[in-house]
Amino acid sequence: MSRGDNNGNKPSGRQGGTFRKKSYARGNAPIRKKTETSRPIDPNVMRLNKYVANSGVCSRRDADIYIAAGNITVNGKPVTEMGHKVKVTDEVRFDGRLLNPVKKEYVLLNKPKDFSTTVRDEKGKRHVSGLISQASKSKLLPVDKMDKEHTGLLLFTNDGDLTKQLKNPANGLRKIFHIVLDRELRSADLKKIQEGILVDEKIVRVQDISYVDDAPKREVGMEIYSSRNRIVERIFETLEYSVVKMDRVVYGGLTKKDLPRGHWRYLTEQELINIKMVK
Helix, strand or coil: CCCCCCCCCCCCCCCCEEECCCCCCCCCCCCCCCCCCCCCCCCEEHHHHHHHHCCCCCCCHHHHHHHCCCCCEEEEECCCCCEEEEECCCCCCEEEEECCCCCEEEEEEEEEEEEEEHHHCCCCCCCCCHCCCCCCCCCCCCCCCCCCCCEEEEEEECCCCHHHHHHHCCCCCCCCEEEEEEECCCCCHHHHHHEEEECCCCEEEECCCCCCCCCCCCEEEEEECCCCCCCCHHHHHHCCCCCCEEEEEECCCCEEHHHEEEEEEEECCHHHHHHHHCC
């Protein structure tokens, strides 16, 4: 144990294994840096490079290069300043082309049964929009409609140009369905469909149709490119069959691989390139 000096004073600080706790009297307390109150982020203001990148022109890094080169104008004036901020209401152009700052997003859902795709049911508890609500802050819409009782691949996006492209009947998007009918499909009727069948006074041709292996003959697989509304059901209705179940297993070049029913995922860069090549 440490002893005091000859005057009876106790040792100060850390000596001989003892330690005196610091005493913070008024005026001697340690100075703490004041933290600045964080300002709320304005969603309507963003850096110019982000604005350009969100429009789909290029990455943020490349946007900086274009900005420095004077390729970007804001409200008619070239801007070369790094970190320049713009409002979403500003008119931003890249080499004269008007840009849209809303980031384009693409989500693929494996739709389960009993979920609606129609706008009038959007606020209901069983609408497909609820299944992808965590995918984006933007409003994503299905590219096409699907009957409530049908299942399978459904593509969502806020890219209006791609939606218009994929819905254009002239482009012929490849789709493959697994179909279950109310009764066995006669081989003669299967042949009629293979050869082309008249629906509403127009011939509909399918790329392929066949019975599903190791299944009753009321189950068939069909590959078709037609974009006509409810065309698969109408083909079988013409031959007096009813479609009991229909599952879309291929949409364009997209498949259900590693995508369980009711789950969604983002499109890969390569998938997006492939589906945009549909003409």
